[in-house]
Amino acid sequence: MDLPYYEDPGPGLGFEPARTATRSNAPALSLNGTWRFQLRPTAAEPDPGFDADWERSWDEIPVPGHWQLNGHGSPAYTNVRYPFPVDPPHVPDENPTGDYRRGFDLPADWPGPDQGARTLLRFDGVDSCFRVWLNGEPLGHAKGSRLAHEFEVGQLLRPGRNTLAVRVNQWSSGSYLEDQDMWWLSGIFRDVTLLSRPEAALDDHFVHAGYEHATGTGVLSVETSAPATLSIPELGLDRVDPAGPHRIPGVEPWSAEQPRLYDAVLSTPQETVSLRIGFRSIAIEDGVLRVNGRRILFRGVNRHEWHPERGRALDRATMLQDVLLMKRHNINAVRTSHYPPHPDFLDLCDEYGLWVIDECDLETHGFTEVGWRRNPTDDPMWHEACLDRIERTVERDKNHPAILLWSLGNEAGHGANLEAMAAWCHHRDPERPVHYEGDWDSSYVDVYSRMYASHEEVLAIGRREEAPASTPERDAHRRTLPFIQCEYAHAMGNGPGGLTEYQELFERYERLQGGFVWEWIDHGIPQRTPDGTPYYAYGGDFGEPLHDGNFIADGLLFPDRTPSPGLVEFRKVVAPVRIGGTAAGGGGGGLRIDNLYDFRSLEHLAFDWTVEEEGVPVARGTLTVPEVPAGTGVELPLPKVPAAAGESWLTVRATLAEDQPWAPAGHEVAWGQLQLAERPRRTPVPSGSDGSERQDGAALGPARFDPASGVLVRLGGLAVSGPRLDVWRAPTDNDLGGGERSIARAWRRAGLDRMRHRTVSAGPEDGAFVVRSRVAPAATDLGLQAEYRWSLEDGRLRLDLSVVPEGEWDALTLPRLGLRMALPAAFDRATWFGLGPGESYRDTRQAVRVGRFAAPVAQLQTPYVMPQENGNRSEVRWATFLDADGSGLRVEGEPFFDFTARPWTSEDLDAARHTADLHPRDQVFLTLDQAHQGIGSGSCGPGALPQHRLTAGATTFTLLFSEVSAASEVRPS
Known part of the structure; x- marks a missing residue:
């Protein structure tokens, strides 16, 4: 049976062979801009004859763009599952189809065939399948959404006005090869350009620029x-003759650092x-990936193309913003998950310095739902399409020095078509290794790659003690390969x-060459509630019958x-710089500065120090x-600093000494802290001569308690509610992950979200x-015995809390362990001495430093796309919560607390x-914690x-409370 073009498993017809992206002085005409558009419900439409009034009656739509983000249809998100029946190569009759049309005027001096010139019509990206007509004549059709396609149109161009028509099908056989974890969005989303190609044109070139280190x-x-x-x-x-080879002494090599x-x-x-x-060389020697003779360590991210309003239709300014953000956050590598990016992005990686794993536009993840039956990467019917995709990836991008590895694709199982793709890469570009994670045997690739391997497994791989491959021959081969975590630390x-524990392993074992955090940015789409409140939408918010919720919001950047x-x-x-050392008493100790760059010395950095007391x-x-x-590293004496009466810390910063292309002078690259003096030990001063003077029924000095529950209700003139023992936190995405193994499910099964108090x-x-x-929770005999012992000390209200678990807690952890209380809403300004300025938890606290910080309560919230536990400040010595007049509550830890x-x-x-x-209530709610369950990346x-787990056990916890008046000063403890 003949298949319609959009169901044919081949790559398409009528387009030119793949070639490199070029910067030529030959004439070019951008066709980006406003086009006319109609969305049809199915692909079973006649070829575009179009009504004569199309330039007025059709809708307008931007190109590049996606029709779902411009008022036509709705976005849909699935991670693994295809949103249509798995019936390759067929797609449903319900196949939204967008007809695009625009007129353009050919410049009068445009070179024509009579001058020996050709003209190519180039599409840099169309999702998912498209047919093209110029002046009513068909040019062909193509699949491969993130791949460039060019059609020869010189004989069809007319002087003056021309009309271009493009029909885009949302679903096609190509959709089976494009099941990446992202929004399903359709349309002409990258540039459209008319290119003049002169006689004997330089259509293609391949630069080989090696470096003998x-x-x-x-x-x-x-x-x-x-x-x-x-x-x-x-x-x-x-x-000179470009073929050379030309040996050039004294060149400066290219690296991500320089x-x-x-x-x-x-x-x-x-x-x-x-x-x-x-100029740079790539080699794998003794199981280690080396560039310019040196082992490199990937500090990488996986980057989808995304803009919250424009989807995958990115402009150069947004791409530059990504590159600058990466460089300023010490990221040195990008995996282009899971398709070749816009070519401008690779130009920016070359210019600013980022290692790149360039990935083919191939993923068939949804075939896991049917046991990988008829998976295209092992089906001869798809052989041509698979090869076409890798060829178009490599040929377009082959001249970028930033690209170190070609990646065959992602989560596409394993099979003969992938093996053929790898063989083609090795033949076409033997200078670059080939990457693919889906076949753990790694029999036809050059690096051993895994996703989300645990710390324990990564340690075994580093020691070359991992589980064996499927055959002794494959096992022997794989043990000679460097290891990369192509996805880890799900953000x-x-x-x-x-993260810290992974990085320690990467640095300790030469074979472990770092990895790529999943992923760069949350793919949220801005929406508003009926009353106009903005929020970011995720899967299911557009009425999709099949979706994967907020799994699309898993980035290091908010949308x-x-x-x-x-x-x-x-x-x-x-x-890339680690600052540490010791600050021993009596003038001893010293600083240690380690250079963790792969190539660069520290000459481009300046170092400054600050001492803070309290x-x-x-x-x-x-x-x-x-x-x-x-x-290498260097040891230096401590700077001469004044003697401290209170807790003091030395902070050393490494900053850019001069402007760099990616950041100005003064930009902080690294920092470290050393404690110079500990917190002075406090000598308690009891208030009053004996207990009888300090207590009276449900009162204790300035404190008043509810006589029935014993809960603190007033401290002097300050109305409070609590504190009471509390163990619940709003589960994080990492708490919720893991399916049946989800730690949040275990907490809810145990009833930790519905604890009840009995006085x-x-x-x-x-x-x-x-x-x-x-x-304790209902329906179980698990419980926590709590004793609150309130006393007066040095004018403050002291709470000594002891907690003893009852019952068989076994492996069940606690979300958190601490106290919850509430203040009137006016007390919405926080100041604290502890770790800050940002949030931190027991396994996410490397980026915070000891200091004194202040912020409105509103700014202590982290607006995760799906609300969850956030905003914790760790190892706090004291904190105040004040109103606009400077009155409120002061809390001190003995020694620390989180809040x-x-x-x-x-x-x-x-x-x-x-x-x-989330709607603010008329109170400020405080949690004052002894500990939290770690975050992980579950x-x-x-x-x-x-x-980093919080197990139930006998615990004591001490806090001191005092009322702060507008005239009082914040006392160091």
């Missing part, structure tokens, strides 16, 4: 599709093509945790490109650091006010599905490591 010699040759000359003025090459590019020109009598050449919601706490944490963990700066200066080559006793006792209670301050409760957070669901990967 032992001698500093560059070795250059350029393959060209037509005779040409090569000029590189900076290297003294003037109109992206040295040489401007070059290929010339023919009719055309010049501009090149930017980077969904609050997290990821465990508006604001860095999340996870990105700030990653920046610190992977910083969070207040008392001294500062600069640090003279000698040249520190890559991979056993409350009243005066031995000079204190003592409350005993049992806190959150919110205008809503944990239950409100738990119930909310979007930020617009949304897709390992949960919190054992050392």
Whole structure:
């Protein structure tokens, strides 16, 4: 049976062979802009005859763009499952089809066939299948949404006005090869360009620019599709034969740290093509990936193309914003998940310096739902399409020095078509290794790649003690390969945790060459509630019958490109400079500065230091650091600092000494802290001569308690509610992840979200006010015995809390352990001395430093796309919560506590599905915690490591409370 073009499993017909993206001086005409558009419900429509009134009666739509984001149809999100029956290569009759049309005027001086010139019509990206007509004549059709296609149109162009028509099908056989974890969005979403190609045009070229690291010699040759000359003025090459090879002593090599590019020109009598050449060599030696002779370590991210309003239709400014954000957050590598990006992005990676794994536009993940039956990557019917996709990836992008590895695709199982793709890559470009994660045997690739391997497994791989491959031969091969975590540390919601422990392994074992956090940005789509409140939508918010919820919001950036706490944490963990040391008493100790760059010395950095006492700066200066080559360190004496009366810390920062292309001078690259003096030990001063003077029924000094429950209700003139023992937190995405193994499910099964309090006793006792209670969930005999012992000390209200678990808690952890209380809403300004300024948890606290910080309560909230536990401040010595007049509550720890301050409760957070669901109440809700369960990355990967889990056990916890008046000062404790 003949198949319609959109169901044919082949790549299409009528387009030109793949070639490199070029910067030519030949004429070009952009056809981007406003087009006319009609959306039809099915693909069974006649060829476009179009009504004569189309330029007025059809809707307008931007190109590049997606029709679902411009008022036609709705976005849909699935991660794995196809949103249509798995019936390859067929697609449903319900196949939304967009007809595009635009007129354009051909410039009068456009070269035509009579001048020996051709004209190509180039589409850089159309999702998912499209047919093209020029002036009513069909040109062909193509699939491969993130791949470039060019059609020869010179004989069809007319002087003056021309009409271009494009029909785009949402579903096609190509959709089976494009099941990436992202929104299903359709349309002409990348550039459309008319390109003049002169006679004997330089349609293609392939730059080979190697670097001999032992001698500093560059070795250059350029393959060209037509005779040409090569000029590189900076290297003294003037109109030489590009084939060479040219041996050039003393070149500066290209690396992600120092992206040295040489401007070059290929010339023919009719055309010049501009090149930017980077000399670098890639080799795998003894199981280690080396560039320019040195082992490199990927500090990488997976990057989908995304803009909240424009989807995958990115402009250059947005791409540059991504690159600058990456560089400023110490990211050195990008995996282009899971398709080749817009070519401008790769130009920016070359220019600013990012290692790139360039991935083919191929994923068939949905075939897992049917046991991989008829998976295209192992079906001969799809052989041509699979090869076409890798060829178009490599040929377009082959001249980018930033690209170190070709990736065959993602989550596409394994099979003969993938093996053929790898063989084609090795033949076409033997200088670059081939990557593919889906076949763990790694029999036809050059690196061993895994997703979400646990710390334990990564340790075994580093030691070359991993589980064997399927055959002894494959096992022997795989053990000679470097290891990369192509996805790890799933950055969904609050997290990821465990970054530090992964980085320690990557740095300890030579075979482990880092990885790529999943992923760069939350794919939220801005929406508003009926009352106008903005929020970001995710899967299911557009009425999709099949969706994967907020799994699309799993990035280090929020949708508006604001860095999340996870990105700030990653920046610190992977910083290329590590600052540490010891601050021993008696003038001993010293600083240690380690250079973790792969190539670069520390000469481009300046170092300064600050000493703070109780969070207040008392001294500062600069640090003279000698040249520190890559991979080495230096020890320095501590700067001379004043003696401290209170807790004091030395902070040393490494900043850019001069402007860099990606950040101005003064930009902070790394920092470290050393404690110089500990917190002075406080000598308690009891208030009053004996207990009888300090207690009176349900009162204790300035404190008043509810006589029935024993709960504190007033402290002097300040109305309060609580504190009471509390263990619940609104589950994070990482708590919720793992299906049946979800830690949040275990908490809910145990009833930790519905704990009830029973007061056993409350009243005066031995000079204190003592409350005993049992806190427990329904339907179980699990419980927590709590004793609150309130006393007066040095004018403050002291709480000594002891907690003893009852019942068989076994492996069940607690979400958190601490106290919850509430203040009037006016007390909405927080100041604290502890870790900050951002949020932190026990396994996400590398990016916070000890200091004194202040913020309105509203700014202590982290607006995760799906609301969840957030905003915790750790290791707090003291905190105040004040109103506009400076009155309120002061809390001190003995020694530390964690806190959150919110205008809503944990239950409100738990119930909310979007930020617009959160409505401030008339109170500020405080949690004052002894500990939290770690964060982990269980949304897709390992949960919190054992050392970061909060197990139930006998616990004591001490806090001191005092009322602050507008005239009082914040006392150091």
